[in-house]
Amino acid sequence: MEETEWAARAAKGDQEAFIRLMELHKATLYRTAFAFLKDQHASIEAVQEVTARAYKAVRRLKNPAFAKTWLTRIMINYCQDELKRRGREPSSDRLPDPGARDAYDRFELDEALEALPGESRRLIHLKYFEEMKIREIAELEQIPEGTVKSRLHYSLRQLREFFTGKGGNADV
Structure with a gap:
């Protein structure tokens, strides 16, 4: 089954399809989180939080073809909120x-x-x-x-x- 089908099934409430969808995109989500947060543990936590947020909102996914885009947008929003909460930009002294x-x-x-x-x-x-x-x-x-x-x-x-x-x- 391809990504669009998993996303469509997930949007209809299929939990297994949602898990498959997240498995397909977890590496991309982690890389996106790490690009913003610059911390391995914070990035893992971000993937977990975004998974929970996506699960709660998956029925609002309008176009299954854009599931990756939708998940990435959730991750970017989460990371930006996290950076605001920290009150600083990511560290560049790595x-x-x-x-x-x-x-x-x-x-x-x-x-x-x-x-x-x-x-x-x-x-x-x-x-x-x-x-x-x-x-x-x-x-x-x-x-x-x-x-x-x-x-x-x-x-x-x-x-x-x-x-x-x-x-x-x-x-x-």
Whole structure:
């Protein structure tokens, strides 16, 4: 059975279908939570909380084809609420894993992403780390596809400038 069928059955109250749907998307949800919260334990807790919230609201899922988008939106909202509750942005003082082969590159990428405004970071994460299509991002963010494209273009230009040494200040 494919994702859309699981989502449709879950929306009709099938608990097993809901469990299958969550199993399909738990890795994506975890990565999204970690991108915002920057903490493994908080990310696991976020997946648990989003699972509970989705279970309570699954009957309101209007279009089963957009189940992943719907779940991701719940996760983003939860993470933003959590960051507001903490009263701060995610920490950027993380050190790379010394055993990782590309630790320096990853650290540099993290630093560049942290220099971007929150909205730009979110779009970059959805497009390039979660591999969502422009259409899905537009639906998720509730903005036109053209706006997603232009904001991604601008964000990528800011990253390029950061890496070529022309920038470093993404607020420009």
